[in-house]
Amino acid sequence: xxxxxxxxxxxxxxRGQQVTLSCSPxxxxxxxxxxxxxxxxxxQFLFEYFSETQRNKGNFPGRFSGRQFSNSRxxxxxxxxxxxxxxxxxxxxxxFDRRDTQYFGPGTRLxxx
Amino acid sequence: GQQVMQIPQYQHVQExxxxxxxxxxxxxxxxxxxxxxxxxxxxxxxxxxxxxxxVKKQKRLTFQFGEAKKNSSLHITATQTTDVGTxxxxxxxxxxxxxxxxxxxxxxx
Numbered sequence: 001x002x003x004x005x006x007x008x009x010x011x012x013x014x015r016g017q018q019v020t021l022s023c024s025p026x027x028x029x030x031x032x033x034x035x036x037x038x039x040x041x042x043x044q045f046l047f048e049y050f051s052e053t054q055r056n057k058g059n060f061p062g063r064f065s066g067r068q069f070s071n072s073r074x075x076x077x078x079x080x081x082x083x084x085x086x087x088x089x090x091x092x093x094x095x096f097d098r099r100d101t102q103y104f105g106p107g108t109r110l111x112x113x
Numbered sequence: 114g115q116q117v118m119q120i121p122q123y124q125h126v127q128e129x130x131x132x133x134x135x136x137x138x139x140x141x142x143x144x145x146x147x148x149x150x151x152x153x154x155x156x157x158x159x160x161x162x163x164x165x166x167x168v169k170k171q172k173r174l175t176f177q178f179g180e181a182k183k184n185s186s187l188h189i190t191a192t193q194t195t196d197v198g199t200x201x202x203x204x205x206x207x208x209x210x211x212x213x214x215x216x217x218x219x220x221x222x
Binding site for chain 1: 143144146148154155156157158161201203205209210211212213214215
């Protein structure tokens with residue numbers, strides 16, 4: 001099976017702009033989670049989608065949003081970008097209705113200037 | 114809320130030495146997962162432990178889940194340069210999943 005894919009792999013934006021990141025889970029996986037990874041904070045959970053519904057949410061401001069489509073593909077959006085949003089954004093899919101076991105994509109490296 | 118602490122944060126070893134990282138939770142976990150992230154890469158799932166006192170082995174890696182299901186360890190025997198990376202644990206209970214901050218392992222050849 002193909003792994004989790006994320007596009008784009010790299011992005012450079014300026015403060016105030018918005019960005020949309022895309023994730024395609026492993027075929028058959030219905031749970032998709034998003035994480036922000038920075039050197040200082042480690043892996044921070046953003047949100048999880050299952051069957052097009054947001055099931056869990058981390059402690060991030062409302063500028064971070066996401067959605068899941070009927071084919072389980074997911075997107076996350078960050079509006080009004082801040083310098084501190086520079087990070088590696090990882091998408092992970094799970095084969096179960098619980099997200100215990102996560103299969104991560106390669107990530108999108110976002111740099112905000 | 115649920116907290117998962119990993120120690121040590123960093124570990125530098127000579128190739129051939131053993132390495133152990135520990136994961137401790139503030140609450141009882143339903144299960145625990147271990148991941149490895151190579152420098153510049155993404156986390157890769159290694160294993161899941163579910164039962165109290167469970168021990169699983171993958172070649173030179175030994176994973177253990179504590180009897181109280183609040184801690185876990187990952188032990189690598191005779192490290193190799195290919196073992197370099199950050200090892201994360203994640204613990205779940207009641208559909209909440211928490212990641213530790215990881216242990217960065219560097220290996221001197």
